[in-house]
Amino acid sequence: MTERFLLSEKPIDEAAVAALVASPGAGALVTFVGRVRARSRGHDVDLLEYEAYPEMVEGVFHQIAGEVHERFEVAAIAIHHRTGTLRVGDTSVVIAVAAEHRPAAFDACRYAIDRLKQITPIWKKEHGPDGASWVDERP
């Protein structure tokens, strides 16, 4: 069985991540998929280069999952993130949450992706016709 929390250079199998959280008690499954966009903050994008602190990422995903279980009535959560070079349309992240009822599944999935973007030691460099730069998403 695949890991629930995974950082990998290989393409993410979205259906396999969703399958990791299925259970007979869970009537609601909410999945978030993040993909590389053709435009970002006013620039055309050719590719994104993801860099991670790999020894720490899966531990941070565990921490986020712990926070989710404290806050929401969910059955299971899985988080897979890709690293390396990605092109437009490639999937960078998949978060799947199963719960008995849908409000908790939606709330938990949204919390998890917000939190992932906030604290996970992953960086990305955008490459496009206007040059290359590290993304700083601080508000």
Next chain:
Amino acid sequence: MTERFLLSEKPIDEAAVAALVASPGAGALVTFVGRVRARSRGHDVDLLEYEAYPEMVEGVFHQIAGEVHERFEVAAIAIHHRTGTLRVGDTSVVIAVAAEHRPAAFDACRYAIDRLKQITPIWKKEHGPDGASWVDERP
């Protein structure tokens, strides 16, 4: 290409529904999957029998999609619903929403499933060891 709005007796291919809404401008994809639960409102469930007003359902899905596009900045939405006899763990509904940014994708997907449950002419009868009854989810 599969239809974006579909009522069918065949199992729903969740990945295919998600693929219907992908586009290079859409960085966020949120998918809701509804499955038959082993327990419902205090009863064990063996199977669910879905009945629809088939000539009307796809039109109602179009209407819901129209409401979604009016309210949220989304690129595309697809809604597939199954009818007939379903067992525990079977997928009854899949809603996939693609958007440039994730808040709109989450809000739109949640709006769509709430609205689907409110107005779509589909009914279900629960069969279990305690007997069979038509589900009335009015609050």
Next chain:
Amino acid sequence: MHVTVRLFASHREAAGVREIVVDLPAGARAVDALAACRRTHPALPSTNSGVAFAINRAFAGPDTVLADGDELAVLPPVAGG
């Protein structure tokens, strides 16, 4: 005039049929068609509470006036998803 009334779920089971063709006077409304069905199929639920209507596959209020040849769907509380 003739109106085809379609029944679903609990209504269909109670009536024992999926469809009833009713003969109605001009000016009859959706609720009048359902009342006419109850006279010929008394096992139909006696309350209109929670019941919605669609005429020719578009939602319509209970007091919408019917026309000859209409298809009226009687929709008990829905439970999709």
Next chain:
Amino acid sequence: MHVTVRLFASHREAAGVREIVVDLPAGARAVDALAACRRTHPALPSTNSGVAFAINRAFAGPDTVLADGDELAVLPPVAGG
């Protein structure tokens, strides 16, 4: 004492290395290790704004005191997802 400092993204590119081993006095904090790196690698960004730290793969505040053999990660503003 010796501390291994790991650099990522913009810091890694600016310094031209992924890792710097710094020699620090007892009582040195995370920010002191980063300052020591700036002395040997002056191209490192001069601001601590937005920079977070992890010690031995757990998040730690900038004033956390280091121990001999620690792995200190300097984390510029993250952008996962």
